[in-house]
Amino acid sequence: MGNALHLENVTMQFGGVVSVNDLSIDVPEHKIIALIGPNGAGKTTAFNCITGVYQPTNGLIEFMGRPMVRNHPTGKALKTYKGENAGKFANDPVLAPAPDEITGLGIARTFQNIRLWKSMTVFENVLVAKHQRAKQNVFSATFRGNLAEEKRMRDETMDLLVEQGLDAYKDELAVSLPYGLQRRLEIARALATSPKLLLLDEPAAGMNPQETAELADFVRQIREKYDLTVFLIEHHMDLVMNVSDYIYVIDFGSEIARGIPEEVQNNRRVIEAYLGVSD
Amino acid sequence: MVQKKRSYTALIGITVLLLFVILLENLGNFIPGLPQVLTPTSPLFTVLKKAAVYSLVAVSMNLLNGFTGLFSLGQAGFMLLGAYTYAILTVPTAQKEQVYYLFEGCAFDFSLVDMFEGIFGNHGAGGAIAMILACLLALILAGCVAGFFAYLIGFPVLRLKSDYLAIATLGFAEILRAIFQWQKLGKVTNGANMIKGFPTFTNFNITDSSGAVILRLSTFVPFLISSLCIVVIVLLINSSYGRAFKSIRDDEVAAEAMGISLFKHKMLSFVISSFFAGVGGALFAMYVANAQAKAFTSVMTYEILLIVVIGGIGSVSGSVLATFLYVACSEWWLRFLDSEQYIGNIKVPLLRNGFRMVVFSVVIMVIVLFFSQGIMGNREISLGALIRKFSPKKERKQ
């Protein structure tokens, strides 16, 4: 099987700050891959480049073997460019799909700082994520010509909530849930967009030890059930070592190590980066 | 199940309300010697008509500002477009010479009223059908013109962030007002003068051959049209698209990441809101019996914004309720403050022309400061809940 996601020389520069530097990553289909690194390493920024929140300054991102995002620095950006490989994609057309288009291709994500819709119930939060793929238009939806489609969306939403153990809270406001359940809900909402690739940004943050321990099994379960590829950012090393097939480590935007969990665990540079020792 | 039941109660509620309005404005036909308030010339009916019109505009603004989270201040501009479209399309050709006398007639020799009267005749049932169809079509076209302009300016404007969006839409409305008063366009817009002579609400009163009113419908008609439009807006808000709008309001980044196209949905909300503002503008022209650009100032937009805030941003029933209270206060209940009053021989201090606006402003300031959620917050009035509250307690089944 090929790669679900492929990053090639991706650089994200904000003004003079290079947050992601010449990053190349492969996420093979049906695998669970982790991206780790100290605070401020650029992990979330990498996710934002993949999901279209930011347009990378340079680099190529392929999804399911097809170029999805591509850019190279020009003009003023080229003059101030601090990264590498500035000329590599200079002759290729720029690709800059909007986040919703990327979601449409089959990439869904959760957010490090939970972003649930605060005026909506748990049920509605998941239901909205079904909107993009629903076969309806504004007239059929307004004048209720889409009853079958609406029912299907609601049924599927209910199934997801039952599966995630959130059905008991379905009519409560999403933000009134405890932290751990809000993370679960974000995953349920992401799954509702019918993704092929799921990006999880620190899914265990704010979870209690019990919930964290369960998360590894849970991630494997949904991978099987939805035939997913999973790419995750996480700080809990137990979880990362337990769940990942392969790990990328970055610091100050650049890759410092990659390998299977045992290799990464014993890598000198990784240990230094985490302990804050400079060489 | 619950959803269905709720729609039925709402539907019955609206029907009852409409029937009540007909009854109210025709009481004079059955009961002689009514108190002044219930006679057709009472301010009660002015208030009801104006509030019916304004509530549609307020709800349309709430759709955009309250439910989609786009802070737009173009409402008066779209109302202006609707009002002029309606007026220009329905002034009978025979009257155009007189209305446009400063410009030696109107540039185009066409009237929907004449067109339909050509088909159905101009008196009796045929005349009534012609008039209803002409007005209906003109109202829809009024909405379409407003919606079309919204679509055009949506491309540059909807990419702006909130404050800039407000300024841009406000500017758009002001520019429109200037253009419509421009003498060079006089043959179409009648310049700074008003367009008159088109069908208004009173044309819907049913009269006998001598011209005496048999059945008064001039308050019922704006109620009917506004309710229909508001029902459509509520259906939209409760649909999959309405939920998408709310997700954009709550968190754009999350909405986009979950596959909601920001531009497409903002545009939809903007066009639909403007469509209904256009219809509202046409209704406003019918209410004041003229169309004049001067009336559609930014003050009008602020007035509507105020109503939306008082009613509760994100509450349709709040907007409607607030409209009726606001219009009643400004047009009726606080009027006495403007005239000198005597208790016995003593003149009540402060009461003089203009004092009403002072009191009114204070009341509004208090509301905005201390009830920032408005009357309803983002909740809705539920008829079912009201009935349950006021009916004798029954055993509740769990």
Ligand SMILES: Nc1ncnc2c1ncn2[C@@H]1O[C@H](COP(=O)(O)OP(=O)(O)OP(=O)(O)O)[C@@H](O)[C@H]1O
């Ligand atoms: N929009 C932006 N503008 C300017 N700088 C930014 C922007 N977004 C991120 N950065 C910078 O990029 C760097 C990496 O941030 P990022 O959030 O990606 O780190 P992270 O690896 O996710 O850290 P954490 O583990 O704390 O979540 C930081 O120095 C941050 O200040």
Ligand SMILES: [Mg+2]
């Ligand atoms: Mg982060």
